[in-house]
Amino acid sequence: xxxxxxxxxxxxxxxxxxxxxxxxxxxxxxxxxxxxxxxxxxxxxxxxxxxxxxxxxxxxxxxxxxxxxxxxxxxxxxxxxxxxxxxxxxxxxxxxxxxxxxxxxxxxxxxxxxxxxxxxxx
Ligand SMILES: [Zn+2]
Numbered sequence: 001x002x003x004x005x006x007x008x009x010x011x012x013x014x015x016x017x018x019x020x021x022x023x024x025x026x027x028x029x030x031x032x033x034x035x036x037x038x039x040x041x042x043x044x045x046x047x048x049x050x051x052x053x054x055x056x057x058x059x060x061x062x063x064x065x066x067x068x069x070x071x072x073x074x075x076x077x078x079x080x081x082x083x084x085x086x087x088x089x090x091x092x093x094x095x096x097x098x099x100x101x102x103x104x105x106x107x108x109x110x111x112x113x114x115x116x117x118x119x120x121x122x
Contacts, residue, residue: 012100016083019107024076027069075108091115 082088089098091112098112111119 013083016088016103016107017080019104020076020080020083023107024073027073027076072108075110078110079108093118 079088089100089103090096091098092110093115094112096112098109102109102113109116
């Protein structure tokens with residue numbers, strides 16, 4: 001435990017660290033479950049003219065899940081890095097502190113709520 005004060009008190013930092021670790025664990029479990037389902041699908045796949053079509057569908061689903069989940073994982077890793085370098089909780093657009101309730105609900109948030117809303121409108 002460090003005495004870093006930039007993003008608040010040590011108990012809050014620990015809470016945010018734990019929250020990010022849990023989000024990461026949930027993500028990895030979700031990926032593993034998907035791969036298991038795919039393995040089951042392929043194991044029960046009978047040979048035949050439909051096989052290639054089904055395999056393409058399965059590959060497409062997997063690549064989509066990987067892309068979205070990989071992005072989430074990147075965001076979690078980035079938030080963990082910000083937490084350790086003391087730049088966590090500062091809006092990347094306006095430089096203002098991000099609301100604590102927002103950070104607790106969404107530790108990977110890069111922007112304060114007004115900036116986030118502006119991004120979503122664009
Ligand atoms: Zn902002």
